[in-house]
Amino acid sequence: MSTKAQVKMETHQxxxxxxxEKERKWWWAAEKGRSERLNYLRKxxxxxxxxGGMYEPGLHVDLEKxxxxxxxxxxxxxxxxxxxxxxxxxxxxxxxxxxxxxxxQIVGYLGTLPNTIMWHADIASFINEEIYNDPILxxxxxxxxxxxxxxxxxxxxxRDSLGKVMRDLSSEEAVKIMCTVIMWGLPIGGSFGYAGKxxxxxxxxxxxxxxxxxxxxxxxxxxxxxxxGNPSPEALPLYDKLLNWEAMQIVLEACIRMAKRYARLxxxxxxxxxxxxxxxxxLLRIEETCNHIPAKPPRNLQxxxxxxxxxxxxxxxxxxxxxxxxxxxxxxxxxxxxxVNIDKSITKDEALDLIGEVMIRSYELGHYIPRLxxxxxxxxxxxxxxxxxxxxxxxxxxxNDLTIAFLQAARLIRVANxxxxxxxxxxxxxxxxxxxxxxxxxxxxxxxxxNDPILxANGMYWHNHPLKEMRAWVHQxxxxxxxxxxxxxxxxxxxxxxxxxxxxxxxxxxxxxDHCINMQMGPQTGDAxxxxxxxxxxxxxxxxxxxLMNFGARVVNIGRVKSPKxxxxxxxxxxxxxxxxxxxxxxxxxxxxxxxxxxxxxWVENPDSLAAVKKxxxxxxxxxxxxxxxxxxxxxxxxEEMRLDFVKSAPKWGNDDDYVDDIMVRCLREAARHxxxxxxxxxxxxxxxxxxxxxxxHFANMVHALPNGRRLGDALYDGGLSPGPxxxxxxxxxxxxxxxxIDHVTQGKSFLLNQRLSPTQxxxxxxxxxxxxxxxxxxxxxxxxxxxxxxxxxxLKAAQKDPEKYQEVIVRVAGYSAHFxxxxxxxxxxxxxxxxxxxx
Amino acid sequence: MPRKRxxxxxxxxxxxxxxxxxxxxxxxxxxxxDKACGKCKNFxxxxxxxxxxxxxxxxxGSNIESDPxxxxxxxxxxxxxxxxxxxxxxxxxxEMEIIDTDISQAHDPMVSRHQRQMLKE
Numbered sequence: 001m002s003t004k005a006q007v008k009m010e011t012h013q014x015x016x017x018x019x020x021e022k023e024r025k026w027w028w029a030a031e032k033g034r035s036e037r038l039n040y041l042r043k044x045x046x047x048x049x050x051x052g053g054m055y056e057p058g059l060h061v062d063l064e065k066x067x068x069x070x071x072x073x074x075x076x077x078x079x080x081x082x083x084x085x086x087x088x089x090x091x092x093x094x095x096x097x098x099x100x101x102x103x104x105q106i107v108g109y110l111g112t113l114p115n116t117i118m119w120h121a122d123i124a125s126f127i128n129e130e131i132y133n134d135p136i137l138x139x140x141x142x143x144x145x146x147x148x149x150x151x152x153x154x155x156x157x158x159r160d161s162l163g164k165v166m167r168d169l170s171s172e173e174a175v176k177i178m179c180t181v182i183m184w185g186l187p188i189g190g191s192f193g194y195a196g197k198x199x200x201x202x203x204x205x206x207x208x209x210x211x212x213x214x215x216x217x218x219x220x221x222x223x224x225x226x227x228x229g230n231p232s233p234e235a236l237p238l239y240d241k242l243l244n245w246e247a248m249q250i251v252l253e254a255c256i257r258m259a260k261r262y263a264r265l266x267x268x269x270x271x272x273x274x275x276x277x278x279x280x281x282x283l284l285r286i287e288e289t290c291n292h293i294p295a296k297p298p299r300n301l302q303x304x305x306x307x308x309x310x311x312x313x314x315x316x317x318x319x320x321x322x323x324x325x326x327x328x329x330x331x332x333x334x335x336x337x338x339x340v341n342i343d344k345s346i347t348k349d350e351a352l353d354l355i356g357e358v359m360i361r362s363y364e365l366g367h368y369i370p371r372l373x374x375x376x377x378x379x380x381x382x383x384x385x386x387x388x389x390x391x392x393x394x395x396x397x398x399x400n401d402l403t404i405a406f407l408q409a410a411r412l413i414r415v416a417n418x419x420x421x422x423x424x425x426x427x428x429x430x431x432x433x434x435x436x437x438x439x440x441x442x443x444x445x446x447x448x449x450x451n452d453p454i455l456x457a458n459g460m461y462w463h464n465h466p467l468k469e470m471r472a473w474v475h476q477x478x479x480x481x482x483x484x485x486x487x488x489x490x491x492x493x494x495x496x497x498x499x500x501x502x503x504x505x506x507x508x509x510x511x512x513x514d515h516c517i518n519m520q521m522g523p524q525t526g527d528a529x530x531x532x533x534x535x536x537x538x539x540x541x542x543x544x545x546x547x548l549m550n551f552g553a554r555v556v557n558i559g560r561v562k563s564p565k566x567x568x569x570x571x572x573x574x575x576x577x578x579x580x581x582x583x584x585x586x587x588x589x590x591x592x593x594x595x596x597x598x599x600x601x602x603w604v605e606n607p608d609s610l611a612a613v614k615k616x617x618x619x620x621x622x623x624x625x626x627x628x629x630x631x632x633x634x635x636x637x638x639x640e641e642m643r644l645d646f647v648k649s650a651p652k653w654g655n656d657d658d659y660v661d662d663i664m665v666r667c668l669r670e671a672a673r674h675x676x677x678x679x680x681x682x683x684x685x686x687x688x689x690x691x692x693x694x695x696x697x698h699f700a701n702m703v704h705a706l707p708n709g710r711r712l713g714d715a716l717y718d719g720g721l722s723p724g725p726x727x728x729x730x731x732x733x734x735x736x737x738x739x740x741x742i743d744h745v746t747q748g749k750s751f752l753l754n755q756r757l758s759p760t761q762x763x764x765x766x767x768x769x770x771x772x773x774x775x776x777x778x779x780x781x782x783x784x785x786x787x788x789x790x791x792x793x794x795x796l797k798a799a800q801k802d803p804e805k806y807q808e809v810i811v812r813v814a815g816y817s818a819h820f821x822x823x824x825x826x827x828x829x830x831x832x833x834x835x836x837x838x839x840x
Numbered sequence: 841m842p843r844k845r846x847x848x849x850x851x852x853x854x855x856x857x858x859x860x861x862x863x864x865x866x867x868x869x870x871x872x873x874d875k876a877c878g879k880c881k882n883f884x885x886x887x888x889x890x891x892x893x894x895x896x897x898x899x900x901g902s903n904i905e906s907d908p909x910x911x912x913x914x915x916x917x918x919x920x921x922x923x924x925x926x927x928x929x930x931x932x933x934x935e936m937e938i939i940d941t942d943i944s945q946a947h948d949p950m951v952s953r954h955q956r957q958m959l960k961e
Contacts, residue, residue: 054943109913125860132869133890135943150866155862166857171849175917180887181892201844369955372887375946494936516949518896518917538881699940701948713948732943825946 024795026413026442027808033414035349040103042413046115048381049417050374054826055117059130060139061368062116065317068092070121076723082585086247086570087686089318090254098261100269104280105282105354106306106361107262107290108313117381118367120320121152123567124162124186127370128153137368139715161188161566164560173555177496179517182378182503183552183704184601184695185495187559188567189683190374192382193367193571194323195315195478195586195593199484200295203308203331209252210295215580216245223583233259241583249575250704253304255571256295267735269770299804301747304335306360307328311575313365318571320367322377323477324384324418325484328358330472336402347796348405355409357401363415373495375698378600378827379818380417382747383693389432391424395471397427407435409444416810416817421446421475423455424779427445437768439638440788441759445812448787455481455784457745462675462687463488463595478815479720479750479785480690482595486577486761490595491564491586497686498599498695499548502703502716505609507548508540515704516712525548529626534614541667546674552598553686556775560681563587579795594682597749600671602716604653607667608724611660622649632705635712636674647709654723654733661741668747674831675748690720692750693814697827715830718814720752725833732774732837740781752815756789756834770839787812789831796820796832848900848917855920859892872957874922879958881934885923885949891951894918897932904930905937922954 020029032038047056064519072091074352076084096113110118117137121128131137139145166174171667177183185192202208207215223238263286270283289306298304309333317323338347346354366381377383388406392398408419422436436447459470459481469483476482478699482490503522507514512522525540544735564585573579573586584590616622636643651660671688680685696716704712708724718722721739729737730756739753760770776784789812799806803821811831820828844864877883877893884894898904899915909929940951941959953959 029863051941052945053947070885080855106886126891129860129891130889132959135954135956135959138956146870150864150869153860154863160861163861164859166853171846171853174853175849175856177886178853178886178892296944370888371947378946498902517894517918519918697946700946701950826946 001012001073005098021353024443030412030414032278033058034356035353036356037081037103038360038413041101041357041360042415044101044114044133045360045364045712046118047819047822048364049379049818051376051379052371053371054634055134055136057136058582059117060135061114061119061134061137062111062113062147063114063119063139063148064096065092066121068095070155071151073122073524078185080243080245082247082568083566083568085568086250089571090250090765092317093254093258093314095308095496098265098491100262100265100283100286103279104357104361105286105302106309106357107266107286108310108361110313110316110365110367111131114364116665118316120367121156123154123160123188123320124370125157125160126162129155129369130370133347135280161306162186164566165487165562168558168562169555169774173551176510176521176551176580177378181514181517181699182374182500182521182548182696184372184500186370187494187496187555188563190320191465192324192369192495194490194495195310195319195321195476195572196247196325196482196490196493197315197477197484198576199267199331199474199488200576201486202311202575203509205297206293207258208297208307209343212574212580213252214247216249216574219580219583220245244568244570244573244579244585247568247570248580251571252574255310255447258288259294259310263287266290281457285655291760298335301332301335301339301346302354302491304332305354305811308332308521309358309361312362312661313424316365316367320369322369322472324362324382324386325474325476325482326418327390327474327484329389329400329406330390330398331390333400336398336405352409352412355405356413358408359413359415360416362418363756366558372698375694376498376693377503377816378694378697378813378824379822380816383419383478383816384418385475385478385815386418388422388447389425389428390473391425393468393471393473395431397425399432401427402437403432405567407439407447410439410444410446413593413807414810415835416822419445419817422447422449422808423452423473424775426779433772434768437580439772441767443760443791444785445551445760445789445817446814448779448785451782451784452746454782455750456742458749458784459483461745462685463593463748464684465595466594468693476595478693479595479752480689481750487591487593488595489576490592491569491572491576492560493595493760494556494559496559497552497597498601498701499552500602500695501545501548501701502602502605502699502706503602504541504544504548505706506704507544508537509632509707510704511545515633516702529629532626534618536608537613541606545667545671547676549598549671549674549686549688553596553680556596557681560589575818583789589681593681594680594684596680596686597685597689598683600688600690600720601692602703603690603720604664604700604717604722604724605703605706605708605710607664608650608653610667610704611663612646612707612709613651614663615650615659616646624746628707632707635705643709643711646707650708652708652724655730656737661738664738665741666741670748687749689749689751691750691815692716692718692720693816694823697824697830699825715826715837718830718834720750722754725830726835728835733777735784735837736777738779739783744782746783749786753783753786754789754812754814754834756836758836759792760788761838761840775838789834792833793836796828800825800828845937848849848915850890852900852917852920856886856892858891859922861878864877866925871959873926874926875926875933877921877925877927878953878955879935879939880927880930881936881950882932883921883923885947890955891922892920893923895921910926919927922957923953928944
């Protein structure tokens with residue numbers, strides 16, 4: 001093509017992108033803007049999230065991993081659990097089928113084909129049965145697969161980890177967990193939990209797996225010398241430590257072998273099946289990369305990304321990790337700087353290709369998550385929230401060219417997972433803020449914005465993390481900050497510390513009885529129909545709150561201390577300095593500072609309901625408590641006028657109304673007080689973190705009628721601090737002012753605030769300036785979080801009518817984003833109902 | 841509230857866990873009787889897994905599969921049953937008129953049945 005023609009084409013292409021952007025056709029604009037490679041990779045990927053309970057047709061559960069894992073498990077039945085786990089994992093790494101996607105530069109996947117989903121058969125027989133019963137996932141030929149799956153289920157049925165923990169708990173506790181109306185998740189390692197990584201140990205370029213194997217060998221040699229010496233009590237723990245160290249070594253060596261399998265495959269394809277010389281070169285670079293890492297530290301950006309990606313894949317071979325704590329612009333920055341800015345060995349566009357691919361490779365990873373988990377995070381297989389921005393450990397701005405490159409890549413590939421959460425601080429430059437705004441304006445729903453100074457203070461307040469470590473914090477899941485350091489990293493956070501907190505007010509009103517499952521669940525705190533003043537109700541609420549928080553924390557504490565015994569993690573241990581140094585499993589709390597929190601799903605119903613009762617019953621005396629309890633028990637049946645009075649006449653959170661805002665602050669103060677009374681296995685606190693994911697939809701049929709006017713089955717409010725959809729009537733500043741009455745350092749660990757903004761109002765430079773001044777008010781009021789949807793109702797309603805045409809519309813659901821067509825109708829409606837705030 | 845480790849709770853826990861721990865053939869897993877608990881209005885689908893659930897009427901001590909069946913309606917704890925437990929002898933069986941099999945929506949424990957075997961019906 002002549003230069004003139006090329007310029008003409010580029011001009012045309014540029015113009016088309018601008019036109020498309022003007023029309024807010026973001027997907028089509030992105031398609032024109034990205035490279036051919038990214039275009040192919042983005043379109044070749046299979047989504048792994050569930051819509052409601054449904055996987056995308058064409059997906060299958062992968063049977064190789066459970067078959068291989070079980071084979072090895074049976075072969076090594078005389079070994080201790082940790083050795084069996086290490087050997088089984090190594091056996092899988094050595095034997096599982098691998099593949100390399102065309103045009104890709106990064107390799108590693110959780111299955112044997114791109115449309116397969118990983119199944120961890122050793123975690124919970126409940127999950128195994130659910131997979132067996134799944135309408136979509138049985139691989140063809142079905143009859144043969146069902147036989148294999150029944151055999152796997154029959155073997156693991158009495159051997160799973162969850163069953164053991166359930167028998168360690170009191171039987172009443174176990175039953176109440178299994179009812180799943182008060183909690184979300186399972187109290188065991190491998191429980192769709194969130195495994196933080198000690199990035200400071202393995203990702204700073206100082207060491208890689210070969211070095212760690214050597215470090216462990218020194219430990220083994222020292223321990224054996226002590227064991228062989230004079231017998232003493234000090235020598236006795238060394239026997240268990242030796243097992244852990246050996247298990248770590250077994251897995252690390254298997255990881256190196258698996259990387260070399262990829263290297264070999266790349267060479268085989270290059271030499272035998274590839275005719276394109278450029279692609280041959282790429283395949284040989286993959287070979288070189290996989291021969292070098294993870295044994296040795298990365299030397300360039302591709303190796304750094306590959307090393308990180310392998311680690312993320314391998315930890316997910318080991319466990320059902322539901323989150324992806326990461327800080328890519330910080331840990332990969334030295335390699336980007338060297339390759340792009342200093343050596344100029346790759347161009348910015350080539351780097352952008354790698355960054356885009358890293359995100360796509362993450363997007364495609366998925367393992368089977370139980371239905372209750374899937375409904376709480378609809379549309380995605382886990383909350384892969386990557387942290388960007390923030391400060392360095394000396395307090396200077398950590399944003400760099402790679403921060404910007406990640407934000408640009410996100411707009412080009414438009415995946416719903418991973419998403420970003422940006423650590424805002426006063427030194428962030430305008431050019432970075434503009435990139436962030438552009439992502440939000442282009443409808444990605446991310447990054448969410450986090451207030452770095454507030455959250456650094458928060459981590460120091462609740463968990464005694466030192467300043468320097470808190471400055472390194474990453475998102476442990478959607479919202480919770482955690483330092484990725486030796487004593488700060490949280491290797492095992494269980495989702496079962498997620499509480500359906502609307503039950504606090506529900507049980508306070510019904511004497512602890514649950515009318516959804518006809519069972520006494522909470523403590524008997526008195527017949528609310530006989531309460532004569534608000535303080536009696538509030539006292540009952542406090543008792544129910546304490547009971548529920550205690551329940552969640554106690555169960556997780558037990559699950560946590562039992563994890564090393566039932567579900568040890570030799571690989572995660574091998575990349576955690578604390579474990580390598582001490583010869584303990586990563587899930588062992590010893591030496592960990594603790595970063596526990598109870599997630600408060602469905603929280604805002606509490607203050608809104610309490611305020612409604614206070615005003616309409618005790619202040620205005622329009623109704624009696626007896627009438628209210630009666631109406632709630634019958635789900636407001638025949639009482640529509642009364643119900644609407646509770647919706648419309650009672651003050652609602654988010655309108656800068658002290659009446660209800662004071663109740664919110666009082667509730668949080670009580671929860672914060674109790675958070676200090678509960679201790680995690682490390683002896684640290686259990687602060688609350690109000691947010692919802694899509695738990696507001698999952699629990700909709702499990703929370704009875706409430707005094708805020710809600711009926712059984714109605715969607716619950718969507719955020720940890722978000723006002724009820726359509727109930728914030730006084731504009732965005734009033735929402736911020738209500739939220740600003742909370743102390744975001746001492747009254748909880750984090751608070752999620754969803755806001756919807758108008759894409760029309762926020763177009764152009766004027767829109768950016770409006771948003772920036774909104775963000776200034778947000779920062780001045782000391783809020784810790786905010787995230788935005790910027791898609792109009794017309795587009796969302798059109799997507800409901802004609803989903804095929806709107807496959808790529810992304811929305812912010814809660815602490816994560818999802819494609820609008822991948823979430824259930826109720827969740828879609830809930831997002832449309834959120835108030836669109838006009839700024840300025 | 842006193843912690844309970846009594847037999848009643850043990851029985852319920854073991855029944856709930858047992859639904860997924862038992863060794864069963866493909867045929868047993870695939871068979872859904874004409875009158876199955878999963879087709880009854882009183883079945884509350886447990887959140888953990890799609891096999892087990894709770895009866896909203898019968899309390900611990902009931903056994904709908906024994907001969908003769910035992911029905912207990914008073915007590916604190918429910919009985920755990922599976923979606924394909926044979927309910928042909930249950931005097932409380934109350935067949936659902938409509939079963940919500942739309943697996944793309946969030947689950948309603950009272951009316952949703954998402955098991956592959958139920959969808960085949």
